[in-house]
Amino acid sequence: MxxxxxxxxPAPVWMxxxxxxxxxxxxxxxxxxxxxxxxxNPFTAYYNFLIAPLASKSSAIEVLVKxxxxxxxxxxxxxxxxxxxWNIGAEGQLYAGAISAAFVGTILVDVPPIIGIxxxxxxxxxxxLIWALPSAILKVKLGVDEVVTTLLMNSIVLxxxxxxxxxxxxxxxxxWPQSPEIQPGTMFPQLLPRTxxxxxxxxxxxxxxxxxxxxxRTSFGLKMRAIGLSKEGARFAGIKVNKTxxxxxxxxxxxxxxxxxxxxxxxxxxxxxAISDGLGYSGIIIxxxxxxxxxxxxxxxxFIGLIDTGAQTVSRVMGVPVYLGDVVQSTLLLVTLSLFVLxxxxxxxxx
Amino acid sequence: MHAVEMKGIxxxxxxxxxxxxVDFNLEKGEIHALLGENGAGKTTLMRIxxxxxxxxxxxxxINEKPVVIHSPKDAIKNGIGMxxxxxxxxxxxxxxxxxxxxxxxxxxxxxxxxxxxxxxASEKFGxxxxxxxLIKHLSVGERQRVEILKALYHDANVLILDEPTAxxxxxxxxxxFEALTRLxxxxxxxxxxxxxxxxxxxxxxxxxxxxxxxxxxxVNVADTNLKELANMMVGRENFGVKRQGQRxxxxxxxxxxxxxxxxxxxxxxxxxxxxxxxxxxxxxxxGVSGNGQTELSAxxxxxxxxxxxxxxxxxxxxxxxxxSDVCAAGVGRIPEDRHANMVGELSVAENxxxxxxxxxxxxxxxxxxxxxxxxxxxxxxxxxxxxAGDRVRTLSGGNMQKVMLARTLSQNPRIVIASQPTxxxxxxxxxxxxxxxxxxxxxxxxxxxxxxDLEEIMALSDRIAVIYxxxxxxILPAHEATAEKLGLMMAGSxx
Numbered sequence: 147m148x149x150x151x152x153x154x155x156p157a158p159v160w161m162x163x164x165x166x167x168x169x170x171x172x173x174x175x176x177x178x179x180x181x182x183x184x185x186x187n188p189f190t191a192y193y194n195f196l197i198a199p200l201a202s203k204s205s206a207i208e209v210l211v212k213x214x215x216x217x218x219x220x221x222x223x224x225x226x227x228x229x230x231x232w233n234i235g236a237e238g239q240l241y242a243g244a245i246s247a248a249f250v251g252t253i254l255v256d257v258p259p260i261i262g263i264x265x266x267x268x269x270x271x272x273x274x275l276i277w278a279l280p281s282a283i284l285k286v287k288l289g290v291d292e293v294v295t296t297l298l299m300n301s302i303v304l305x306x307x308x309x310x311x312x313x314x315x316x317x318x319x320x321x322w323p324q325s326p327e328i329q330p331g332t333m334f335p336q337l338l339p340r341t342x343x344x345x346x347x348x349x350x351x352x353x354x355x356x357x358x359x360x361x362x363r364t365s366f367g368l369k370m371r372a373i374g375l376s377k378e379g380a381r382f383a384g385i386k387v388n389k390t391x392x393x394x395x396x397x398x399x400x401x402x403x404x405x406x407x408x409x410x411x412x413x414x415x416x417x418x419x420a421i422s423d424g425l426g427y428s429g430i431i432i433x434x435x436x437x438x439x440x441x442x443x444x445x446x447x448x449f450i451g452l453i454d455t456g457a458q459t460v461s462r463v464m465g466v467p468v469y470l471g472d473v474v475q476s477t478l479l480l481v482t483l484s485l486f487v488l489x490x491x492x493x494x495x496x497x
Numbered sequence: 498m499h500a501v502e503m504k505g506i507x508x509x510x511x512x513x514x515x516x517x518x519v520d521f522n523l524e525k526g527e528i529h530a531l532l533g534e535n536g537a538g539k540t541t542l543m544r545i546x547x548x549x550x551x552x553x554x555x556x557x558x559i560n561e562k563p564v565v566i567h568s569p570k571d572a573i574k575n576g577i578g579m580x581x582x583x584x585x586x587x588x589x590x591x592x593x594x595x596x597x598x599x600x601x602x603x604x605x606x607x608x609x610x611x612x613x614x615x616x617x618a619s620e621k622f623g624x625x626x627x628x629x630x631l632i633k634h635l636s637v638g639e640r641q642r643v644e645i646l647k648a649l650y651h652d653a654n655v656l657i658l659d660e661p662t663a664x665x666x667x668x669x670x671x672x673x674f675e676a677l678t679r680l681x682x683x684x685x686x687x688x689x690x691x692x693x694x695x696x697x698x699x700x701x702x703x704x705x706x707x708x709x710x711x712x713x714x715x716v717n718v719a720d721t722n723l724k725e726l727a728n729m730m731v732g733r734e735n736f737g738v739k740r741q742g743q744r745x746x747x748x749x750x751x752x753x754x755x756x757x758x759x760x761x762x763x764x765x766x767x768x769x770x771x772x773x774x775x776x777x778x779x780x781x782x783x784g785v786s787g788n789g790q791t792e793l794s795a796x797x798x799x800x801x802x803x804x805x806x807x808x809x810x811x812x813x814x815x816x817x818x819x820x821s822d823v824c825a826a827g828v829g830r831i832p833e834d835r836h837a838n839m840v841g842e843l844s845v846a847e848n849x850x851x852x853x854x855x856x857x858x859x860x861x862x863x864x865x866x867x868x869x870x871x872x873x874x875x876x877x878x879x880x881x882x883x884x885a886g887d888r889v890r891t892l893s894g895g896n897m898q899k900v901m902l903a904r905t906l907s908q909n910p911r912i913v914i915a916s917q918p919t920x921x922x923x924x925x926x927x928x929x930x931x932x933x934x935x936x937x938x939x940x941x942x943x944x945x946x947x948x949x950d951l952e953e954i955m956a957l958s959d960r961i962a963v964i965y966x967x968x969x970x971x972i973l974p975a976h977e978a979t980a981e982k983l984g985l986m987m988a989g990s991x992x
Contacts, residue, residue, distance in 0.1 A: 376842070382800060382837075385851070
């Protein structure tokens with residue numbers, strides 16, 4: 147009788163960088179089943195998903211617009227994960243950044259952009275940081291699992307937003323549940339006329355570059371990488387694990403907060419309930435796909451931005467639900483994670 | 498009649514021969530000790546018998562019939578039960594539920610009937626357990642009884658106990674021994690893995706001693722004594738590296754005063770330990786594994802808190818120091834578990850500067866050119882077979898240890914804490930590590946060497962202390978220390 151054994155044999159390093167790319171066709175194969183069930187042709191669907199958005203200039207720019215917050219939430223999550231802090235709360239930190247930015251944007255009456263824009267950036271960063279603070283303190287002081295607390299903080303901020311929009315911040319003119327318009331001096335400038343592409347993408351690219359530099363070139367980066375890879379090893383070498391981890395958690399929250407500030411200052415110009423709709427959770431997918439490397443995160447954010455844009459095209463052209471985009475994203479995450487695990491093993495036949 | 502015969506068992510793990518043509522015979526109804534130092538191959542041999550490993554060569558015969566054992570399931574079918582050091586009970590289930598875990602057929606479970614059966618078994622074998630009790634509410638000793646009953650419940654007539662007393666307090670040990678003696682009378686055969694000589698003498702009829710994966714001999718307990726067993730256990734090999742005579746020692750450098758500490762479970766692990774280490778000497782700390790060495794090393798490395806006592810490095814009080822304080826005080830550390838105490842996924846170059854980052858940073862930015870140069874120099878001077886960019890995880894044990902040595906010793910520490918520095922290393926790497934430690938002593942460092950390898954302790958140390966049950970049993974100058982004396986102290990007799 148022939149038997150098979152599974153043995154531990156990690157794949158070579160080059161294979162690891164290829165995994166997210168292998169994951170894409172596998173994901174499409176799996177999600178084809180759902181598309182078929184919906185009575186649509188998978189090939190047409192994937193054409194509309196991946197190619198059609200890039201075919202026209204306006205929709206290609208829309209991909210960049212969609213990618214802007216994703217670059218930031220992806221960078222936020224990757225930064226935290228790299229430092230061994232499992233921040234699942236980018237969604238909530240984004241909301242907190244958006245609330246804080248909307249507040250800053252309404253009180254700074256008649257300021258020039260040179261003051262207004264930095265104020266919005268700082269406002270967003272601080273908002274996200276504050277929202278990351280309770281979970282981070284619980285983690286380092288009491289060892290409470292940050293996966294749970296950051297996730298719970300997401301629900302809280304959604305309710306806070308709802309309260310603000312239906313209570314004190316309800317637009318006095320329209321009575322819509324949206325905050326008052328922010329001041330012109332605090333709006334992010336448009337990069338191209340008649341598009342929604344705004345200064346936020348430059349900010350996002352800067353953040354990607356800075357996080358790469360911090361992670362790979364500074365002593366703080368080496369400390370956080372060491373902690374992320376082995377807490378005991380880092381502690382043995384005299385690294386202050388708790389202090390470093392706290393800083394990582396707060397910076398991560400701040401970066402996610404920037405995504406919220408960008409959506410307020412560059413897209414909506416006020417706070418609304420649906421300002422994110424899962425951008426923070428997509429950040430987790432992007433960070434994973436990008437292998438926690440900021441440059442990888444950049445590519446992954448563009449790809450997810452493409453899928454998000456494509457999902458709308460597919461929905462419009464073929465009449466399938468727009469949620470297909472979410473299904474593809476989630477499947478992609480699961481496939482990538484599975485591949486990361488499976489690459490450590492090989493199957494061998496024994497006699 | 499033999500209950501179990503194991504003939505010519507060979508098991509290799511990569512280059513390491515964990516079991517080298519070992520023969521082992523177990524008579525029906527005897528308690529047979531398997532004695533040896535850590536890494537001697539005791540557990541490997543029993544894991545083979547229980548089907549957790551498959552032997553590369555050799556034969557297993559049970560009740561005069563050759564058998565093939567590929568899994569614990571096969572072993573249980575052949576009447577073999579094993580209680581490992583780490584219990585395999587589900588804490589949130591009851592005793593009775595744990596007994597039948599994985600054995601239940603169908604979808605319903607008649608719990609009252611099951612509990613009655615377990616209670617009957619408990620009575621029959623004379624092992625008191627409460628069938629309805631949740632495992633998580635039981636003490637370690639009670640859990641062990643459940644494990645033993647579980648094996649008996651599945652009709653084991655050979656019971657393997659892997660260091661059963663390691664986790665028990667003395668009263669529980671007495672209870673265990675009573676139960677074993679009773680079970681033996683009813684025909685059970687027991688294999689008792691241990692490295693505690695006293696226990697072996699107390700409860701076993703026969704002893705098989707393993708050393709470095711080889712059979713050192715099988716003797717009747719009645720025909721032997723502690724000294725002979727100690728000798729069989731540690732052997733008589735000559736090492737290439739040896740200390741050259743006594744040296745004039747310098748000032749007191751490391752002072753440990755009456756320290757106490759608990760282990761991870763909160764049980765006392767160090768009891769009133771005091772040691773002095775002077776400049777230019779190696780103080781060896783001998784002892785069987787699990788007698789407090791791990792905790793002592795962790796305490797001195799800044800990784801573990803003491804509950805009372807004082808530690809001084811020169812004038813610096815390190816009693817409640819963090820790892821960074823310990824580094825700053827000039828204490829070089831070679832830890833017991835080099836895998837856990839390095840960052841395997843980081844490069845050799847990065848690991849080499851991890852505990853002295855400040856020397857390689859300018860305004861918060863790493864000076865990678867300097868880091869690279871440092872790595873290349875240390876790789877050369879410590880003869881590390883790797884390049885600076887390799888991940889440490891990919892290195893062999895010997896090279897990994899050399900990285901640790903290079904990192905620690907290149908900073909010229911005034912105190913060196915070396916814990917099991919040659920464990921798992923091949924002969925060449927072992928000799929190298931020992932040479933380097935002697936160099937440190939000759940340079941004037943105060944070296945504390947914790948090792949379970951008695952030969953190593955005797956070859957390198959100027960003075961030898963022995964730890965047993967978390968207490969220092971005595972300190973002997975090297976010229977007075979013989980293997981017999983030390984062996985007895987390691988087994989718990991005072992000097």
